[in-house]
Amino acid sequence: MPRTRVHNLNVSLDGYAAGDHVSFDHPIGDAGQLFEQFDGRVIHGVDKVQEPITVDRALTSMWSQGIGAEIMGRRKFGPQTGEWPDDGWQGWWGDEPPFQTPVFVMTHYEHPPIEFANGTSFHFVSGSPKEVLRLAQGAADGRDVRLGGGPTTVRQFLQADLVDFMHLVIVPVVLGHGVALWDGLGDLRGRFVVESVATPSGLTHQFFNRVATL
Amino acid sequence: MPRTRVHNLNVSLDGYAAGDHVSFDHPIGDAGQLFEQFDGRVIHGVDKVQEPITVDRALTSMWSQGIGAEIMGRRKFGPQTGEWPDDGWQGWWGDEPPFQTPVFVMTHYEHPPIEFANGTSFHFVSGSPKEVLRLAQGAADGRDVRLGGGPTTVRQFLQADLVDFMHLVIVPVVLGHGVALWDGLGDLRGRFVVESVATPSGLTHQFFNRVATL
Numbered sequence: 314m315p316r317t318r319v320h321n322l323n324v325s326l327d328g329y330a331a332g333d334h335v336s337f338d339h340p341i342g343d344a345g346q347l348f349e350q351f352d353g354r355v356i357h358g359v360d361k362v363q364e365p366i367t368v369d370r371a372l373t374s375m376w377s378q379g380i381g382a383e384i385m386g387r388r389k390f391g392p393q394t395g396e397w398p399d400d401g402w403q404g405w406w407g408d409e410p411p412f413q414t415p416v417f418v419m420t421h422y423e424h425p426p427i428e429f430a431n432g433t434s435f436h437f438v439s440g441s442p443k444e445v446l447r448l449a450q451g452a453a454d455g456r457d458v459r460l461g462g463g464p465t466t467v468r469q470f471l472q473a474d475l476v477d478f479m480h481l482v483i484v485p486v487v488l489g490h491g492v493a494l495w496d497g498l499g500d501l502r503g504r505f506v507v508e509s510v511a512t513p514s515g516l517t518h519q520f521f522n523r524v525a526t527l
Numbered sequence: 528m529p530r531t532r533v534h535n536l537n538v539s540l541d542g543y544a545a546g547d548h549v550s551f552d553h554p555i556g557d558a559g560q561l562f563e564q565f566d567g568r569v570i571h572g573v574d575k576v577q578e579p580i581t582v583d584r585a586l587t588s589m590w591s592q593g594i595g596a597e598i599m600g601r602r603k604f605g606p607q608t609g610e611w612p613d614d615g616w617q618g619w620w621g622d623e624p625p626f627q628t629p630v631f632v633m634t635h636y637e638h639p640p641i642e643f644a645n646g647t648s649f650h651f652v653s654g655s656p657k658e659v660l661r662l663a664q665g666a667a668d669g670r671d672v673r674l675g676g677g678p679t680t681v682r683q684f685l686q687a688d689l690v691d692f693m694h695l696v697i698v699p700v701v702l703g704h705g706v707a708l709w710d711g712l713g714d715l716r717g718r719f720v721v722e723s724v725a726t727p728s729g730l731t732h733q734f735f736n737r738v739a740t741l
Contacts, residue, residue: 359592365734366694366734368724371734375591378588379575423712478579520579
């Protein structure tokens, strides 16, 4: 069975995984501290940088392995709210979005799909997490689906018990405010087996594997 | 610059990385304890198993990332010694060797190349580590070269200062005898930056990154 996987979700010590204020100029809002150590160049493999292969980079490199589609919340695609403006926006990533698969953007507002030459395509869909997951699984052609965030989207899928694997990176900073990952998730205990490893950088990687349903 | 990388080299607490006695019936000699926790199914990605994605499996999955060729010692290919017998031996791995790249087997004895449909080909070469590395780099087409072991081969390349990255897995067992990795390597200090992480399984992963030459 294909999995639904979360990768490289950075979380502050006080449980925030994104900033409050996202704008065109500030795509990650005021949560920049969460990403200071994140090296996105290795999401397609540790060979993509000349720098040392650190444990953090090694673990980050799982992101693309065996992934056939991504699901993301609307705010990961852009800062707009309400009806989509006719502004030519194609996401934060320029001409070569890193996904290289179909991406399903969850939104209540209609938007035509966008296709890129590198295999990335954005599809704008509404529906419950379960319904959107079915669409993504259909497009993933037997491979796993990555749940790309942000935290509000991950939280919805956790509440619906649709997450098979989740890789969190606990960043030793306190944000004080932002989008909380854990709101309403007091029942997680027992649903996942958790492994934690601390790395020399000060990060802690946590692997949540869902307990197999009996 | 392409790297020369060692991955998933299991080492006992007393520094042995292979058994003494390799035969057709016992490909890893009497060092089976070293491999009890090794899950080779994930060398091409953590999506290759249905089991939980553990930290050990995640780190094992670097093995194939960006690799264009492998170098191995003769004993990793087979237990024969001296002149190659005409026995039809094609390595330990059956019809689908996991390498899927050219593989350079270091031997003083001539042997015709062997090609498999899955992209793996074995080439039997003699020469110094540096000369064999040049051959492998030529075949790797800009990608990294994996130094596949065993420990005698890794030791030779370490002594020649040709290893850029080395991922060791320290297994909490004592073998008492076998092929020692560290013989003659008392000068490693200062040549590598080392990171260590312990995982919940009891293994310790060590990442050696060579200090850039000035």
